Amino acid sequence: MTQMTMGKALNEGLRAAMQADDKVVVLGEDIGALGGVFRITEGLQDQFGPQRVVDTPLAESGIVGTAIGLAMRGYRPVCEIQFDGFVYPGFDQIVSQLAKMRARSGGRLAMPVVIRIPCGGGIGAVEHHSESNEAYFAHTAGLRVVSCATPEDAFHMIQQAVLSDDPVVFFEPKRRYWDKGDVADTPSLDLHSARVVRAGADVTLVAHGPSVKVAEQAASFAASDGVDVQVVDLRSVSPLDTTTLHACARSTGRVVVVHEASTFLGIGAEVAASVTEHCFRDLQAPVLRVGAYDLPYPPSKAEDDFLPGVDRVLDALERSLSY
């Protein structure tokens, strides 16, 4: 058990993956000597050389497209997209090429490619640097989409993603990069299992990525008012661990889901639909969603009101309980 920040955990996780398999290569903009804009790849180029830690030209489609070619040649590329809002130039290569390659090949071609995307807001960034775009990718067959919320998960999930023979879009909540936490030597869950991070009997609060901490804070406040909130970290948004999700929903009968992405057709919509479809008779209240408003990400001075914070979550918990 070691204490480290999420950024360091990702760095160590990538290092371990590269040590374990020399076919693992890391590609991205400014990831070599600089170590990436968030320093997630710091020291990797020194250790593994410029052939395995590649500073690419500034073109996201090129990063993903050439990673696909490398995967066809037997490599396991890990691509870094510098910021969430910069992934769109690579969108075709992700959703039409990477995601569909195995199905197009009749189930023969494996695409062990990881696409790391620092995501979410809350750091006072300029426009296009604070987006939560996981739903676009979760909507595409052929991709796996996960998000870590703690240093421990960051360390293990990135290694599990690299080991996957399927493409994994890996969302890293950038405002949690500097949060410290314990990291165990061995993983306690597989890549696609949800985790109950707080037991509770009155209402289930579902979150992933940066919102897990918000959910935990809201649960603590609620506890001081005598409300026992169960918090579930989805960890994987595609596929969803519906076994855990449904069991939790049944145990409390009330579900609130929170995420930073826009509410309309966000992951919360799928959570609500799935819970309603499978746990209808056990529900005491409709599933409520707390997401970002369906606005383009606002100038950063307004982001605190835009992002679903503790108070909006508490408000939703109250509405659920009083239904």
Added chain:
Amino acid sequence: MTALRSVPVASPERSVQALLPRAAAIPTQYLSPDGNLTEQGRGAPIDDALMTTMFRDMYLGRRLDQQALNLQRQGELGLWLMSLGQEASQVGSIRALRDTDYVFPSYREHVAGLCRGLTPTQLLSQWRGVVHAGWDWEATRFHFYSLVLGSQTLHATGYAIGLKHDGVDDVVLTYVGDGATSQGDVNEALNWAAVNDAPIVFFCQNNNWAISTPNRAQYRGALHRRATGFGLRSYIVDGNDALAVHDVTQAAVSHARNGGGPVFIEADTYRMAGHSTSDDPRRYREDAETEVWKARDPITRLELYLRASGVDDDYFSEVRAEGDDLAESVRKACLQLEEPVLTDLFSKVYAEQHPVMDLQHAEHLRFLSTLEAAQ
């Protein structure tokens, strides 16, 4: 190889003249449209066996094209994209590769595919709607088609970088059309290949038309000039002259194989048919233009040359008979292609177990069972 017109990377000229738009170079041509060796061609190495092989390749490719068109017109194929007129570009280039060199085609490279040992039926299967990838790309070293224009050039570049890392001296050749050169991916691939000194040849079949858009509306700087701007060695060749295409491609491949970096070849050719079976070219271009190119037909040109070199009627009758057999067998095999079953597809999307696939597969089977029960 000094006879080839290579367009070297521009030297840093400082005159105002150097800033003016530069005209295209004259395509390398060994055989004139009437089948005679040009001055350049007289200096070129000529392998008689290769010439007859290439004639046969082109002829059989054209017979496949014609039969596939018939099948589409009769409703047996959903779509077909003809290679008509581009046979020399495809055959000349693919025959310049080693069997182990890896090819990333676009979607019109049927004639090249035949040369790589793909069966006509495999080539038709995608257009009949039974599969997306109809052949064994590992065995043939001929990847399945890419229909999102230019996307394959990045895969090809990544693959070539992998070859270089592995210390293997195979090269990659990727086919791309003039229309696709407007895509960002193609420009990213040219740049990427250059900065990585990747062992790759970009073979551009410039057939003058992107569906209904003529290339004057597609780009203004000559494509082979654009490639030099990216730092690639670049050639322009008469794409209807199999002999010249072969020799130029051989030079390009040898450059890439020997660590010289990526190469771009612009083959000046013409799409004699529509873009696909879904468009009528008379709606957007003049017959007179097509007539000009008909006189430059790649197969007629090589046949005239071969006959003048003493190849007799027996050879041509033999090839023709082979073409008749091909056309007949393609029709039969096409109609017998096994159709896909949806229940088989759930297991082919992910390499590892996936609960949504399992659930929806089960749901589909349940639904099917209700249909059976109702009967």
